[in-house]
Amino acid sequence: MNAINYVIDLLREYGLDHSIDAALRYMITSGPRAALGVQRGAGDLISGYRVDTQSLTTPWQGPLTAFPPPHWLAPREALLLMPLEAGAQQRTLVGIVEREGQAHLDLDDLLLRSINTYRSIAVLHQTLRELDAARSVQLSLLPRQAPHSEDYDIAGATRPARQVGGDLYGYYVRPSGALALALGDVAGKGMPAALLMSACATALAGTIPVGLAPSLTLSQIHQMLQPSVGRGQNAAVCLVYLDGPRIRIANAGAVAPLVRSTGGVRMIDIGGLPLGTPLSAARPYREVEEPLAPGDMLILSSDGIVEAMNHQGEMYGFGRFEAAIASGPTHSAQALLAHLFAEVAAFVGDAEMHDDMAIVVARYSG
Secondary structure (H helix, E strand, C coil), rough: HHHHHHHHHHHHHCCCCCHHHHHHHHHHHHHHCCCEEEECCCCCEEEEEECCCCECCCCEEHHHHHHCCCCHHCCCEEEEEEEEECCCCCCCCEEEEECCCCCCHHHHHHHHHHHHHHHHHHHHHHHHHHHHHHHHHHHHHHCCCCCCCCCEEEEEECCCCCCCCCCEEEECCCCCCCEEEEEECCCHHHHHHHHHHHHHHHHHHHHHHHCHHHHEEEEEHHCCCCCCCCCCCCCCEEEEECCCCEEEEEEEECCCEEEECCEEEECCCCCCCCCCCCCCCCCCCEEEEEECCCCEEEEEEEEEHHHHEEECCCEEEHHHHHHHHHHHCCCCCCCCHHHHHHHHHHCCCCCCCCCCCCEEEEECCC
16 A cells, blocks of 8 residues: 555656656566556557666567567566556556566556556546536526516525536516516536536527517527437426516426415416427417515425435425425515525435525515
8 A cells, every 4th residue: 555655646746757657666666577658659659668677777669569579578477557547548558567476466456556546536636627617607607696676676596416507597687677587497417407507598698688478488499499409408497577566477397486475375387398308399388477466475496496305215395395485584585595495405404415406586575
């Protein structure tokens, strides 16, 4: 294990070429006849060098068919090679030369694997850095703050299950100056869902200002998304136009909106096929109009809320969600939003989060 730690420290501190040379010289101290490093250049050209027990270095270059050169191996000697991962391609090999029947092979195989493991970790770190960049881009597509409105108090937030997620929400200004709200839930998680989520957010931002009705807006976005939607992918979107005391709603496969009023919590029964599916264009999206009284609160949510599970495998469900809405504060949208996320978190506990979550709350002040 000391040898493994030594090589990992080398790779952490120095570049790949410098570290390989130091590692080869270290490996020959554990018993092999020689150690070698090989790189493949353009075409079938191979270049490398061999380090023996006296630390003498013998370079070599030639075609792939001539590797290994005869003078690198004596009779009854074996050559053990292993690739080093250095990104998407494996272009570097390291190896040892052993006498037949020696017991050093297992030790040095472990040592070589430690180098390969470190390189794999380095590639993983690079991937994580790319995910951080993707997350930054994705967050830039979400609202930084709620819009100002004389009639509505609005708040929204997401909780991604992974570093990047597939839930989205947005606030948009229509040609009349009135607001529109949208909450979307892209099928899947991780990078594929994030890419479709970004495309959906861009399509919403570009289509809503055109001034079409909510149902026609969803149909238009479906036409835009369908060519780029992968197999098994779709985007569920609920779109709401806020027109003073009345709201117009069209729904493409998302969780139906809920309204909290003095009479309790009610669900607005409207559905439709998600955007991007082959059948989505077969039937036009319908829309409904609902009246709101001062103090009424509209709640949009993704299915990650009602499908959240605790350690016992119980689902949070619509019943608990409606009860949380009914018991939550009514003085502001942000207060109810925080209450709902806290209720879901308390139910889930420290169980793994399986799906993204998103909620938008709009309180009509009148």
